[in-house]
Amino acid sequence: MLEQAIRETQESIASACERCGRSPESVTLIAVSKTKPLSMLEEAYGFGMRQFGENRVQEMCEKAEAFGETPITWHLIGHLQKNKVKRAVAVASLIHSVDSAALAIEINKEAAKLGKCQDILLEVNMAEEESKFGLTADGVLPLVQELAILDNIHICGLMTVAPYTENPETNRIYFKKMKQLAVDIAAQNIDNVSMDILSMGMSGDYEVAIEEGATHVRVGTKLFGERNYIQ
Numbered sequence: 338m339l340e341q342a343i344r345e346t347q348e349s350i351a352s353a354c355e356r357c358g359r360s361p362e363s364v365t366l367i368a369v370s371k372t373k374p375l376s377m378l379e380e381a382y383g384f385g386m387r388q389f390g391e392n393r394v395q396e397m398c399e400k401a402e403a404f405g406e407t408p409i410t411w412h413l414i415g416h417l418q419k420n421k422v423k424r425a426v427a428v429a430s431l432i433h434s435v436d437s438a439a440l441a442i443e444i445n446k447e448a449a450k451l452g453k454c455q456d457i458l459l460e461v462n463m464a465e466e467e468s469k470f471g472l473t474a475d476g477v478l479p480l481v482q483e484l485a486i487l488d489n490i491h492i493c494g495l496m497t498v499a500p501y502t503e504n505p506e507t508n509r510i511y512f513k514k515m516k517q518l519a520v521d522i523a524a525q526n527i528d529n530v531s532m533d534i535l536s537m538g539m540s541g542d543y544e545v546a547i548e549e550g551a552t553h554v555r556v557g558t559k560l561f562g563e564r565n566y567i568q
C-alpha cells in the first residue's frame with residue numbers, strides 16, 4: 338500500500354514535470370508524516386523516502402531522535418511558537434512556516450548559539466484566508482528586507498498552504514501568484530536571500546502546484562492515508 342502510494346506519487350510528479358518541461362529532479366517530495374507512527378516512517382524510509390515533514394516540534398524531535406544518525410531531512414511545516422524555536426532549530430533542516438520578524442529573530446538567535454545557519458521559508462497566506470497563518474503577499478518584501486541582515490538565518494524561498502478544495506484548478510491562481518512574488522523578490526538581488534524554494538502543493542493539488550513552479554510538495558494523506566487526530 339505505502340510502497341504503491343509512494344511510486345504513484347513519484348510517477349505523477351514526473352508526469353507533471355514533463356507537462357511543463359521541468360526535470361523531475363527539480364521537485365522534492367516531502368512525506369508529511371504528522372500523526373503517523375514511527376513504524377510508518379521507517380517503512381517509507383525503506384522505500385527510499387528521505388524528506389519528512391512534521392507540523393509539531395515535539396513530534397518532529399521525538400521521531401528524529403528515534404531515527405538517530407539515519408540521514409533524514411526534517412522539514413518543520415507547521416506554525417512555530419517562539420518558545421519551541423530552540424528545539425526546532427536543533428533538528429529541522431528547513432523551517433517552512435516563518436511569518437513574523439519576531440519569530441525569525443528568535444530563530445536567528447538560537448541558530449547562532451548552535452553555530453548554525455538555519456534555512457527558512459516565509460509563509461504566505463496567498464488566498465488571504467482568515468483561518469490561516471502567513472504573511473500577506475504585500476508583507477513579504479518588507480520582511481525580507483528587514484531579515485536579510487541576520488547572519489544565522491538564510492531565507493531560501495516561500496511557502497503557502499492553499500485553500501482546501503475538491504478541484505485543484507481553483508488553487509492554480511494562488512500558485513501562479515506565489516511564483517510571481519518569488520520572481521519579483523529574487524529580482525531585487527538582496528544579499529543572503531534566495532528564492533530558489535517554492536513549497537506549495539499538498540495531496541489534493543500538488544500536480545497543479547508543480548505546473549506553476551513548486552520545488553517542494555508536501556504530501557501526507559496521499560502517501561500515508563487519512564490522519565486520525567484523536568489518539
Ligand SMILES: *Cc1c(COP(=O)(O)O)cnc(C)c1O
Binds near residue numbers: 371414539556
Ligand atoms: C498536513 C499538512 C500537509 C499535508 O497535507 P495532505 O493534504 O495530507 O497531503 C501539507 N502542508 C502542511 C503545512 C500541513 O500541515
